[in-house]
Amino acid sequence: MDLTGWTWLNEPEQWSADPLIVHAEAKTDFWRLTGNGEIHANGHVFGTRISGDFTLTATFSGHLPAQYDHAGIGLVADDENWLKAGAEVFDGTPQASTVVARNFADWNLAVVGAFETFTVTAQRRGDAVVVKYGLDGAQPSVMMRKAYFPPGAEVFAGVMAASPHGEGFVTQFHEVQLTHLP
Numbered sequence: 001m002d003l004t005g006w007t008w009l010n011e012p013e014q015w016s017a018d019p020l021i022v023h024a025e026a027k028t029d030f031w032r033l034t035g036n037g038e039i040h041a042n043g044h045v046f047g048t049r050i051s052g053d054f055t056l057t058a059t060f061s062g063h064l065p066a067q068y069d070h071a072g073i074g075l076v077a078d079d080e081n082w083l084k085a086g087a088e089v090f091d092g093t094p095q096a097s098t099v100v101a102r103n104f105a106d107w108n109l110a111v112v113g114a115f116e117t118f119t120v121t122a123q124r125r126g127d128a129v130v131v132k133y134g135l136d137g138a139q140p141s142v143m144m145r146k147a148y149f150p151p152g153a154e155v156f157a158g159v160m161a162a163s164p165h166g167e168g169f170v171t172q173f174h175e176v177q178l179t180h181l182p
Contacts, residue, residue: 029164047158066166074160
């Protein structure tokens with residue numbers, strides 16, 4: 001995986017590039033208004049700027065110990081328009097999770113249970129992003145979400161991790177691919 005030129009949005013205190021290991025810090029998240037009126041934009045994203053149509057895929061592993069701990073991928077157009085997708089702990093169970101913000105955040109979950117590796121992909125075409133996932137080496141084939149995303153907007157796209165209520169955790173990204181689409 002070639003991540004040359006990638007940078008951090010909210011760089012964690014500890015991380016390494018080879019292999020890509022992220023130490024998600026406590027009290028980090030992306031959330032916007034819905035249900036509690038809170039705005040959080042301090043989750044960790046390691047990525048690059050990209051415009052047009054693309055596919056972003058990441059495979060990762062790691063124990064998510066606390067409620068709402070999550071890792072995966074992030075697409076950030078601006079403070080009010082972003083997407084995060086991957087695995088998240090909710091009520092003690094690992095879940096496939098996608099949150100899309102268009103001023104207000106909304107959230108989808110699907111129980112997946114224990115896994116060794118989790119692969120998530122987001123494909124942007126025009127004004128839509130399709131999110132799929134796969135477990136333990138399976139290609140992402142289970143559709144999680146199709147959502148509106150601002151067409152033509154340059155986005156900061158990459159891998160992400162956050163620990164809103166926990167004490168933090170460590171995740172390793174085994175594969176990351178970002179590809180422009182014709």
